[in-house]
Amino acid sequence: MSERRIVSQYMVITLSTDVIPYKAISLLNFSDESLDSSFANGDLVVFLSELYNEYNLILSESGDISFSGEHFRHYITEQKLERGLEESCNFAEQFTKYAVNTLPAPAAAETYKLINPEYFFSNVSFGRTLKYLIAWDNLCSNVLAESAFFSQAHLLEARTDIDASVDMAARFYYKQSFQILRGFLENAVLPVHFCN
Template sequence: MDIISQNLFTSLPFSPEALSNWNENIDRDLLEFIYKVYDKQGIVVKEDGSRISINHKDTVIYFYLNYRQIFQEWIKRVTLTAGQFNELIPNLIDDPEFGKVGKYFIAWNCLIRYIRAEALFFCIDHINETISEINSSMYLVSGFYYKQGLEVLRNFLEEVVKPIYFCINEAAYKNWRLNRFQHLQMHSYRDKKGIINTLLEKTIIDKDIAKEFSDLYKELSGCVHGEKKWFSSSNFSYERLCKWNDLFCRSINLAIKLVIININEWQRQKLKNIDEKVCLYCHNKHKILVNRIIEHGEEIYLEQKCSQCNQVMIIRKSQPVFKVTVSNDDGIEENYFFLNR
């Protein structure tokens, strides 16, 4: 059974809707997507060890409004920068296509937030890097560096695909962590030596996703390899902004499918060795050390430390619960508790 249902795909692609017209009816496809992601029963573990049952869906609206505000600020920054160049710019708040950009930005951030909170990730480094790539692309485009903003989107796709490959190739993942990973061809699913073809042959992805990735990656590679059509001065261009818009939405639309495939494949791998202790961060299976025992009310927790990467995990002794600490976009650490599956 999949941890995250592929029924999420039915909410994609998102429809273009002007941000100025968003409400609970207009942007229903976005809210429907987020609710599907978060519609899970969960448990909050209090300091005294007591547990409270919740549905993660109840918290969705707060995340949605927060990321919507961030996106509105981005649109204001684009408009303000254009004004500094004495450029006339359409009102992007009323532009349906840029409303679609907002939907994908919010959807990705909400999805990644859930993945981190539930520790569903195969590799936390790649998950965190996808947020950096998206933010970098938007930041560059807000200064009208369209080519550079598109180059970052290619990096974004790589951060999503590589963990799927590493999930079925443990040796490659270890080499990557040691900075010994040999670069493999990626973009062409027709290339028998490529990562995409490997995933296709093992039926982890299907032909449609393989072709979608190949076509999109090839188009973004034109920016990296300096194709003339992508060269431009750093001035506002509505045409280039719209082109970035299209590729941004297509990239996240595909990435949503790929990251869900990665999560479900990783869960299947873990179920094969359900009693095996594995570090959440580096996947070390040896010498998970117990640092200390922590008592909260009637509950007893074990603070475990990975001997390889030195990351610390908090596990409930009676029924394993992990505590994961990650840094958010503002550099503030957030602690998450989740039940061991």
């Protein structure tokens, strides 16, 4: 499959045999790491590097053709990682904002402990969840770029379902968050599983 996109005065043609390389999929068992640790240097970087492990032909305005090498691959990986880290920090800030500003229920007022504002940045389970959100976003981007989706509407709906589920969880609407997540699993994950 190939993809064409214009980058300033160059045309980049991506040559790849797989939309989602098997080696990238095999790396999807992420480790627990918090946002304030080596989050950006661990298994997520390796996953993104394998996901964007493709050859690119670069055609300049003058007609010169060149191959992109490791440098271009690292550039794409860094750009995707930087975007993912920015979104992850936004999620952590959103969760922190709602957790800090929440008042306890009257029955729990006596045992209520204030949350540490750095909790979501230092929690390893939350960090692992953020890695999967970054991976999901990049997998969707690859599938959409290669026109390899079984249904564009379902894929786009699945993306918004994940975002909505996270937003509901941040606001303490856990029941609604799980309902949206269940819809994602039933409408996006199970059909692909049964298709395989």
